[in-house]
Amino acid sequence: xxxxxxxxxxxxxxxxxxxxxxxxxxxxxxxxxxxxxxxxxxxxxxxxxxxxxxxxxxxxxxxxxxxxxxxxxxxxxxxxxxxxxxxxxxxxxxxxxxxxxxxxxxxxxxxxxxxxxxxxxxxxxxxxxxxxxxxxxxxxxxxxxxxxxxxxxxxxxxxxxxxxxxxxxxxxxxxxxxxxxxxxxxxxxxxxxxxxxxxxxxxxxxxxxxxxxxxxxxxxxxxxxxxxxxxxxxxxxxxxxxxxxxxxxxxxxxxxxxxxxxxxxxxxxxxxxxxxxxxxxxxxxxxxxxxxxxxxxxxxxxxxxxxxxxxxxxxxxxxxxxxxxxxxxxxxxxxxxxxxxxxxxxxxxxxxxxxxxxxxxxxxxxxxxxxxxxxxxxxxxxxxxxxxxxxxxxxxxxxxxxxxxxxxxxxxxxxxxxxxxxxxxxxxxxxxxxxxxxxxxxxxxxxxxxxxxxxxxxxxxxxxxxxxxxxxxxxxxxxxxxxxxxxxxxxxxxxxxxxxx
Amino acid sequence: xxxxxxxxxxxxxxxxxxxxxxxxxxxxxxxxxxxxxxxxxxxxxxxxxxxxxxxxxxxxxxxxxxxxxxxxxxxxxxxxxxxxxxxxxx
Numbered sequence: 001x002x003x004x005x006x007x008x009x010x011x012x013x014x015x016x017x018x019x020x021x022x023x024x025x026x027x028x029x030x031x032x033x034x035x036x037x038x039x040x041x042x043x044x045x046x047x048x049x050x051x052x053x054x055x056x057x058x059x060x061x062x063x064x065x066x067x068x069x070x071x072x073x074x075x076x077x078x079x080x081x082x083x084x085x086x087x088x089x090x091x092x093x094x095x096x097x098x099x100x101x102x103x104x105x106x107x108x109x110x111x112x113x114x115x116x117x118x119x120x121x122x123x124x125x126x127x128x129x130x131x132x133x134x135x136x137x138x139x140x141x142x143x144x145x146x147x148x149x150x151x152x153x154x155x156x157x158x159x160x161x162x163x164x165x166x167x168x169x170x171x172x173x174x175x176x177x178x179x180x181x182x183x184x185x186x187x188x189x190x191x192x193x194x195x196x197x198x199x200x201x202x203x204x205x206x207x208x209x210x211x212x213x214x215x216x217x218x219x220x221x222x223x224x225x226x227x228x229x230x231x232x233x234x235x236x237x238x239x240x241x242x243x244x245x246x247x248x249x250x251x252x253x254x255x256x257x258x259x260x261x262x263x264x265x266x267x268x269x270x271x272x273x274x275x276x277x278x279x280x281x282x283x284x285x286x287x288x289x290x291x292x293x294x295x296x297x298x299x300x301x302x303x304x305x306x307x308x309x310x311x312x313x314x315x316x317x318x319x320x321x322x323x324x325x326x327x328x329x330x331x332x333x334x335x336x337x338x339x340x341x342x343x344x345x346x347x348x349x350x351x352x353x354x355x356x357x358x359x360x361x362x363x364x365x366x367x368x369x370x371x372x373x374x375x376x377x378x379x380x381x382x383x384x385x386x387x388x389x390x391x392x393x394x395x396x397x398x399x400x401x402x403x404x405x406x407x408x409x410x411x412x413x414x415x416x417x418x419x420x421x422x423x424x425x426x427x428x429x430x431x432x433x434x435x436x437x438x439x440x441x442x443x444x445x446x447x448x449x450x451x452x453x454x455x456x457x458x459x460x461x462x463x464x465x466x467x468x469x470x471x472x473x474x475x476x477x478x479x480x481x482x483x484x485x486x487x488x489x490x491x492x493x494x495x496x497x498x499x500x501x
Numbered sequence: 502x503x504x505x506x507x508x509x510x511x512x513x514x515x516x517x518x519x520x521x522x523x524x525x526x527x528x529x530x531x532x533x534x535x536x537x538x539x540x541x542x543x544x545x546x547x548x549x550x551x552x553x554x555x556x557x558x559x560x561x562x563x564x565x566x567x568x569x570x571x572x573x574x575x576x577x578x579x580x581x582x583x584x585x586x587x588x589x590x591x
Contacts, residue, residue, distance in 0.1 A: 256568065308507045486563075488567045
């Protein structure tokens, strides 16, 4: 403590977490003010704030206004204040820390008592229980450590060190998102107002899209935009995200059931039409995996709308026993240019030149390798037999729609053998039919239990429950099937992308 | 920093529980079968126990377990029942 420092306290005006700016004159207008110069990076500062937090209101009622002057950005100051329970004024001093310089700071924390006349009545450097008690005239905790030195004040740093610190601030912003719970567990892009506005592109933020179960949260354009920013979308992806959200909000999709079930259901988004090229959505090599920003972020944005906005968060209202990687988000394009067949959106009644998303409530994909089949029946049988094991090997019929992603080499073979899409669907359907007697083990369906032994039962109720799209790399005979979610009456839903940029 | 929340920030107020009856004698109990497998067997047993304690019962059945009960079902329960028991999950 330095008792003979009755020099004038330098005036300042600094931004406050509460909004606006606070001047020194505001703080000591009605009595003394205690200025705590601190930084998030200094453990002694955090300790000081935590230890003084319980006496801030006591000081306030004794007429002493307490302000923490952070040598950190405003959002960092807010976070540290929240974590330490400090509820005095919280101010942020920008680089290069001229106020700290004006007060002649050497290290943090430094507590400066300013009297009602605006003079420095005393100061304590570091944590010092006795010194602070003498300075403040109120009891201060004497738990160990009773004295603890702090760190160098940032006004003493050289320019190069300051630049390095400014970079560190961006990381704190990402940590804010984890602290707020605005994440699926991966880092997110903080949805600042300017980023959300860029996503909205001038559209009405309050436009209402529907209520998202299970929380029955009001889904507005702005909240979808916030999720799109969090997920890492570029603004040109936003109409695709929006169409996917509109699709899952259709009651026939039963997103509420999908969001809370113990099943491992995710929402697969298939995109057709010109928007694929506009935004660079991948339908080629690696289409179902990582590597392409639109694929990764559009599916993730949809999942964030369901799990954050809608409240279907894993382990809380989402009770999926195992979960699956597709619940992070799964979006891909159909490779219409490589496909020998009609694209999915055309089959579903849209003109070929429209951009359309189609959503499926789906299990994780099962890869199906076949490099040897010599004819269409054989290849279709491989696909059908593989899909026969989805959900459970004995659950027949599924009672839902399976999505087959046919790789280009398999699609080309079918085409060369002269088979159209419908023939492939029918052959897959035929390949997965069994006598009921062979299915009565494990868990099976009421239909199988009730049927005579020789009654043939299909994995699907009809070939209409089989959807084919073409995607994947030009080499490698690996197709895949997504089994359905069950017990949901969940229909496949398509929505036109409302605009393209 | 001014972030835009992805959440619906409306505060929800929990509905208070209805008063618990002192006795089941003469009470009308709705038994809601959500159509999960074997839920009906569970409700059969509950029904036996309720009847032995003087309650009368009636069944209502949801169309599908994974969707909310229709307003019609909720109305039936509210109109006829003093109490309700729902057989959840399997």
